[in-house]
Amino acid sequence: MSVSLSKNQSVSLSKQSPNGLSSITLGVGWDVAKPKGFLGKVFGGGGGDIDLDASALLLDASKNEVDSIWFGQLNSHDGSVRHSGDNLTGEGDGDDESIAIDLNRLPRQVEYVVLTVTSFRGQTFDKVDNAYGRVVDNSTNRELARFPISDSGPHTGLVLACLSRAGGEWTFKAVGHRTNGQTVKHLVTDAVRVI
Known part of the structure; x- marks a missing residue:
């Protein structure tokens, strides 16, 4: 049962x-927010596509960047982390973007994998509904943990969660820190500070 x-x-x-x-997959999903209230339905304000981007930031024990995986670099340099590719709309059920991690191949120096979500086009999170981050065990295809994102607002980035390693044991922490940025490169300082 998922937590x-x-x-x-x-x-x-x-x-x-x-x-x-x-081996695990970090999945992120979202929907476009529907107009709310009578005036919202009359004048619109919802609809359209939302281009959010899931990214992973790999950090060492001192929280120095080792690598980053995002729509501009779909694989880690060593091949242990793979991005599913850029979803430009948020349409469809299930994960809109995902990042697969081979934990056995992940370099020993990597102690943290920080999952971030950014809005490349600058669309804010108040235009997003039903967003979530989750972890799936790839060997069983079972969801281990889910973090519903209820933080709507004028921000364009989110340090969503952190996967951390201690003595071979992995922990998933829901962070949910609001920030601004259009790619993972804009979120490095905030990510290091809040994990």
């Missing part, structure tokens, strides 16, 4: 997957 997390809560992924964890 539903609130902001700043964490869960041991190793305990959620007692037979061992070798």
Whole structure:
């Protein structure tokens, strides 16, 4: 059974997957917000496409950047992390973008994998509904944890969650820190500060 997390809560992924964890996927999904109220329905204000971008920032124990995976670089330099590709609309059910991580191949120096979401076109999160981040065990295709994103507002970026390693054990923490930026490169300073 999946664990539903609130902001700043964490869960041991190793305990959620007692037979061992070798490969996971970090998934992100969202919908376009529908117009609210009578005037919103009459004059619009919703609809259209929302181009959010999921990215992963790989950090060492000192929180120095080792690599970053995003729509501009779909694979880590060593090939252990792969991005599904850029979804420009947010349409459809399920994950809109995902990042697969081979935990056995991830370099030993990587202690943190920070999941971020940014709006490349500058659309704000008040135009987004039903957003979430989640972790799936690839060997069983079972969702281990989910973090519903209820933070609507005028921000264009979110440090969504952090995967951290300690002694071979992996923990997933829901961060939910609002920020601004159009790519993961704009969020590095905030990500390092809040994890």
